[in-house]
Amino acid sequence: MIRVLQVQKPKLILEDGRRLDGRKPDELRPMKMEIGVLKNADGSSLVEVGNTKIIAAVYGPREMHPRHLALPNRATLRVRYHMTPFSTDERKSPAPSRREIELSKVIREALESSILVEQFPRSSIDVFMEVIQADAGTRLASLMAASLAVVDAGIPVKDVIAAVAVGKADGVVVLDLNEPEDMWGEADMPVAMLPSLGQITLIQLNGNMTQQEFKQGLELAYKGINTIYNLEKEVLRSKFAEIHEEGS
Amino acid sequence: MSTENKIYLQDRTVVVPGDLIAEGNFQIPWSPYIIRQGNKYFASVIGVVEVKDSIFEVIPLEGSHYYPRIGDTVIALVEDVELYGWTTDIKAPYSAYLPASSLLGRPANVGEDLRRYIDVGDYVIAKVESFDRTSDPVLSVKGKGLGRVSSGTVIDILPVKVPRVVGKGKSMLETLSTETGCDILVAQNGRVLANCPSKEKENILIMAIRTIERESHTKGLTDRIKKLIKESLGDKSVTSSEAQTNT
Numbered sequence: 001m002i003r004v005l006q007v008q009k010p011k012l013i014l015e016d017g018r019r020l021d022g023r024k025p026d027e028l029r030p031m032k033m034e035i036g037v038l039k040n041a042d043g044s045s046l047v048e049v050g051n052t053k054i055i056a057a058v059y060g061p062r063e064m065h066p067r068h069l070a071l072p073n074r075a076t077l078r079v080r081y082h083m084t085p086f087s088t089d090e091r092k093s094p095a096p097s098r099r100e101i102e103l104s105k106v107i108r109e110a111l112e113s114s115i116l117v118e119q120f121p122r123s124s125i126d127v128f129m130e131v132i133q134a135d136a137g138t139r140l141a142s143l144m145a146a147s148l149a150v151v152d153a154g155i156p157v158k159d160v161i162a163a164v165a166v167g168k169a170d171g172v173v174v175l176d177l178n179e180p181e182d183m184w185g186e187a188d189m190p191v192a193m194l195p196s197l198g199q200i201t202l203i204q205l206n207g208n209m210t211q212q213e214f215k216q217g218l219e220l221a222y223k224g225i226n227t228i229y230n231l232e233k234e235v236l237r238s239k240f241a242e243i244h245e246e247g248s
Numbered sequence: 249m250s251t252e253n254k255i256y257l258q259d260r261t262v263v264v265p266g267d268l269i270a271e272g273n274f275q276i277p278w279s280p281y282i283i284r285q286g287n288k289y290f291a292s293v294i295g296v297v298e299v300k301d302s303i304f305e306v307i308p309l310e311g312s313h314y315y316p317r318i319g320d321t322v323i324a325l326v327e328d329v330e331l332y333g334w335t336t337d338i339k340a341p342y343s344a345y346l347p348a349s350s351l352l353g354r355p356a357n358v359g360e361d362l363r364r365y366i367d368v369g370d371y372v373i374a375k376v377e378s379f380d381r382t383s384d385p386v387l388s389v390k391g392k393g394l395g396r397v398s399s400g401t402v403i404d405i406l407p408v409k410v411p412r413v414v415g416k417g418k419s420m421l422e423t424l425s426t427e428t429g430c431d432i433l434v435a436q437n438g439r440v441l442a443n444c445p446s447k448e449k450e451n452i453l454i455m456a457i458r459t460i461e462r463e464s465h466t467k468g469l470t471d472r473i474k475k476l477i478k479e480s481l482g483d484k485s486v487t488s489s490e491a492q493t494n495t
Contacts, residue, residue, distance in 0.1 A: 042312045042313070043310070060313075060341065061313060061341040062313070062341050063341060063342060063343060072382065073381075075341075116280065116283070116292060119280050120341055121381045121382070122341075122342065122381075123341035123342070151264070151265055151293070151294060151310070152294075152310060153310065153311070153312065154293055154294070154308055154309075154310035154311025154312065154313075154408060155293075155311075156265075156280050156281060156283075156292035156293050157265045157292055157293075158265070158266075158283060158290075158292065159265055159266035159290070160264070160265050160266055194266070195266065196266040196267075196268065196290060197266075197285055197290075229266075233264050233266070233267075236264040236265075236294055237262055237264055237294075239294075240262045240294070240309060240465055241262065
């Protein structure tokens with residue numbers, strides 16, 4: 001596939017009200033999830049959202065090294081979000097950039113609120129996320145991949161994290177931004193939730209939205225998150241459903 | 249307002265984190281696998297719900313680490329020899345310490361070479377003597393059947409599958425040992441010590457244990473394992489008799 005770098009803003013919403021990739025404003029990108037993809041990790045997952053592809057691995061809870069960094073009352077969470085050099089159009093330097101360091105922190109804080117870290121004092125839980133292919137929404141796809149991998153590792157959590165971005169493209173509030181909308185749109189708002197508890201673990205807003213647009217966007221995000229959440233649960237359950245039928 | 253207790257799930261349902269199990273006020277023991285928000289009870293891991301009358305419990309299906317409990321029998325792998333004891337790996341988030349005095353029955357002498365008794369790489373059957381949130385587990389080898397493992401094979405399994413390998417009232421363990429003729433010890437930290445009469449029987453035992461691990465959440469597993477071992481043993485006896493006729 002040959003990609004032409006666009007220097008001018010394209011029309012994000014076409015005449016028929018559809019978006020550049022043919023979706024309606026409230027439509028999600030196709031999604032695929034899998035758990036237990038790595039043998040060496042305690043828990044792992046692969047998440048695909050549109051063209052975005054993330055692999056996540058979780059190790060622990062295990063002994064904290066160096067020891068003096070261990071916390072006396074809870075587990076320490078160490079999170080690394082990293083983009084592979086081949087994940088973008090132009091080669092990305094493999095060294096952690098300012099953006100990756102920031103996203104690691106943002107993801108750690110969102111993930112930490114879902115894990116019951118108090119149950120493993122003085123230990124560490126290490127989470128690694130590798131962006132295989134980047135096409136908008138990597139932070140949320142990574143967060144979901146991390147959450148699924150944590151569950152796969154058997155670490156108790158309050159809930160599985162489901163997340164989706166909403167934004168504004170050509171004045172229209174749209175769900176699950178793609179790359180051009182992310183680049184040229186007026187606003188981008190990632191939202192991550194613990195759906196069955198009704199709690200938000202991550203919300204950021206880039207750009208401008210009126211109060212009404214914000215509310216509308218959040219409503220749209222809730223809807224999207226519900227769909228994603230059901231898919232996540234199905235994926236987690238499917239690993240054991242197969243043998244269950246066979247055995248009963 | 250009436251506080252009605254409602255359990256939404258049936259016995260032996262597979263749950264994932266965030267699944268609503270019950271609503272109301274239940275007298276259930278604290279469990280890391282159930283979280284309570286107001287009067288709602290949610291699962292916090294992938295597991296199976298066991299419902300008994302008005303009480304429910306979540307048995308986890310995933311988890312590669314063991315959380316120490318005082319009094320548990322564990323099989324520890326010696327990682328380092330220190331001045332007055334050994335540090336061992338018990339598959340927990342913490343390393344366990346086995347003091348030499350527990351083995352020798354007297355304090356270790358200064359400069360005594362503890363490698364003479366237990367060396368790095370040895371397996372030790374021990375009991376967890378003390379452990380809490382603030383301090384690492386300490387092991388003890390005082391007691392019958394405890395001490396260095398001198399013969400047999402140690403098989404690693406997931407610690408969450410230990411209850412299934414033992415079975416209700418040790419039914420699975422009895423099936424395994426009577427069918428294969430092996431002497432089996434299942435330690436709480438997910439290690440199984442087996443002393444088998446032959447290599448073939450050991451391989452069959454390992455295969456049976458792997459099957460239990462994979463299908464731990466299904467019904468009627470003991471009977472199927474019994475069948476599986478009988479079939480494999482039958483195959484082996486056929487092939488060995490064939491081999492004899494060939495020679």
